[in-house]
Amino acid sequence: MSSQASTRRSDDSAKVILGWRLRVGWLRFLVIGVWLVFLLVPLYWVAVASIKPQGDLLASPPVWWPDEPTDLHYAEALNKFNGWKGLKNSLIIASVTTVLAVLIGTAAAYSMARFRTGGKHLAFWFLSGRMLPPIAIIIPIFLLYSRYSEEWLGYALIDTRTGLVLLYTVFALPFTVWMMYTYFRQMPPSLEEAALVDGCTRIQALRKIAWPLAAPGVVSAAAFAFIFSWTEFLFAVVLGRDNAVTLPVALAGMATSFQGNLYGEASALTMVSLIPALLLGILLQRHLVRGLTLGAVQG
Structure with missing residues (x-):
């Protein structure tokens, strides 16, 4: 009898645990579903609005899918509202910024990780520069670009892709340096030392050993640098006018159109x-x- 009672108790406990897990699973599913609706419905609405005829945009009740989709809005946005120019400038600026940030940031991070350049806290000092709000320095940068760059370089950096690339690279470097620093820190130095013993120079060891092993870090750092440069608005709207207009600035210009x-x-x-x-x-x-996990737990 005692064995049967213990068996029943264990079965009841198993049922309670199973029921609790099912309820937790359904709750998790509900939370994820609500979050997806909150995230995807605005994106769906923007996507549908981009192919609606003009008469369906403000229709009541709202049109969730147009009967006759059109690509007229894409042609108008790209051809009449600096769309192509903004797309071209954004691609060039973001690509060049990504290459520069990855090359400079990787070299700096490797030097800090292997040679202790700048001491123990230099990498964190680089990251702290990312905490500086851009609005606090936009006026000095504007004055520097409009006045002193013309005296020093012979031409003003205002409304040029070069000026935006230089500024974006400076702001993309802190995160790139920190991320690559954590990758190089977790790599055993013995691999590079073995390459040095075999006759490689330090540059060859970096290029043939360190960079291939840190490829995930290079890719993630490049992605963050590209996304930052692609979506940045404040510097682009203040320092760019006509020639260096980027896609976010062209998009914002539609809100003030007459x-x-x-x-x-x-x-x-x-x-x-x-x-x-x-x-x-x-x-x-x-x-x-x-990359985010390594940056959060190492340093």
Whole structure:
């Protein structure tokens, strides 16, 4: 009898645990579902608005899917509202900034990790520079670009892609240096020492040993630098006017347009601007999570 009672108690306990796990699972599923709805419905609405005819944009009740989708808004946004120019400038500026930030940041991080350059806390000092709010320095930078750059370089950096690339590189470097520093710190120095014994120079050891092993870190650092440069708005709107207008600035210009209802064009340009960031996030998700984790637990 005692064995049967203990068996029943164990069965009851198992049922209670199973029921609790089911309730927790359903609760988790509900929370994730609500979060996905909150996240994806606005994105869906923007995507649909970009292909709606003009008459469906402000229709009541709202049109959730147009009967006759159109690509007119994409043509208008790209051809009439600096869309192509902003897309070209953003791609060039973000790509060049990414290359410079990765090359300079990787070299600096390797020097800190292997030779203790700057002492123990230099990497954190680099990261602390990212905490500086851009609004606090935009006026001095504007004066520097508009006045002193013309005296020193012979031309002003205002409204140039070069000026934005230099500034974006400076602001992308802190996170790049910190992320690559954590990657180099976790790599055993014995691998590079073995390459040095075999006759490699320090540069060859970095290029043939350290960089391939730190490839996930390089990829994630490049992704963050590209996304930062692609989405940055404050510096671009203050320092860029006509020649160096970027996609976020072109998109913001539609909000102040005097040409009436531009919801369709703004939605179309928004979808265009989202494509690179979404592709990078999807393709490099594993590397991005690993880079953030290393940056959070090591230093």
